[in-house]
Amino acid sequence: MWQLYQFPLCPFSRKVRLLMSEKGIGYEMWRENPWERRDDFVHMNPAAHTPVLHEPERDLVLADSRAICEFFEETVEKNPLISGTAAQRAEVRRLIAQFDEDFYSDVTEPLLLERMKKRLRIVRDPPDSRLLRDAMRLANEYLDYVDYLIDNRPWLAGATLSLADLAAAAQISVADYLGGLDWSGHEQARGWYAVLKSRPSFRPLLSERMEVIHPPDHYAQIDS
Numbered sequence: 112m113w114q115l116y117q118f119p120l121c122p123f124s125r126k127v128r129l130l131m132s133e134k135g136i137g138y139e140m141w142r143e144n145p146w147e148r149r150d151d152f153v154h155m156n157p158a159a160h161t162p163v164l165h166e167p168e169r170d171l172v173l174a175d176s177r178a179i180c181e182f183f184e185e186t187v188e189k190n191p192l193i194s195g196t197a198a199q200r201a202e203v204r205r206l207i208a209q210f211d212e213d214f215y216s217d218v219t220e221p222l223l224l225e226r227m228k229k230r231l232r233i234v235r236d237p238p239d240s241r242l243l244r245d246a247m248r249l250a251n252e253y254l255d256y257v258d259y260l261i262d263n264r265p266w267l268a269g270a271t272l273s274l275a276d277l278a279a280a281a282q283i284s285v286a287d288y289l290g291g292l293d294w295s296g297h298e299q300a301r302g303w304y305a306v307l308k309s310r311p312s313f314r315p316l317l318s319e320r321m322e323v324i325h326p327p328d329h330y331a332q333i334d335s
Contacts, residue, residue, distance in 0.1 A: 118161045221242045
């Protein structure tokens with residue numbers, strides 16, 4: 112069975128967990144604090160980033176969430192999440208990149224720094240309220256974009272659920288856990304996210320809690 116080395120508030124770990132659950136792929140979960148740079152973990156992934164997948168039976172190691180997701184898209188036929196025409200697949204990948212790279216850099220990463228790493232004393236710099244304000248302002252702009260997409264499509268990339276939805280929801284779920292999102296005025300985005308939250312693949316994420324860092328009351332509510 113696959114062993115998934117992940118961190119609860121790592122959005123890339125969450126994306127892989129969602130994909131594996133949607134495809135019905137079994138796995139065991141192992142908590143990894145990547146900043147500790149544990150020797151065995153660095154041996155599997157010298158970048159020391161989560162997630163990492165290990166299958167002991169074949170001594171197979173997969174690292175990087177996009178590589179992992181593409182691996183399963185190529186090897187597991189159930190519930191394809193990058194499908195359609197070449198143009199449609201390109202749109203899925205464009206949105207994955209936008210949320211994996213831009214949303215993470217603009218919103219998730221600064222929220223993790225200010226509201227997790229500094230609180231857990233992983234980073235000992237003083238709090239920076241400007242970074243938080245900028246992250247929350249940019250989060251609002253991304254929710255505006257989700258509103259626009261859902262006004263024009265059933266799902267972010269088109270007519271069916273895709274990996275773009277899972278990538279976006281993984282980032283958004285971490286930002287929401289850390290209290291970085293204001294959902295007011297974003298009915299389309301909130302409705303799309305509520306549908307994802309109601310899926311069986313998402314429920315384990317909503318039930319998990321980080322030590323000393325608690326989400327807002329609405330975080331685990333399916334209709335919020």
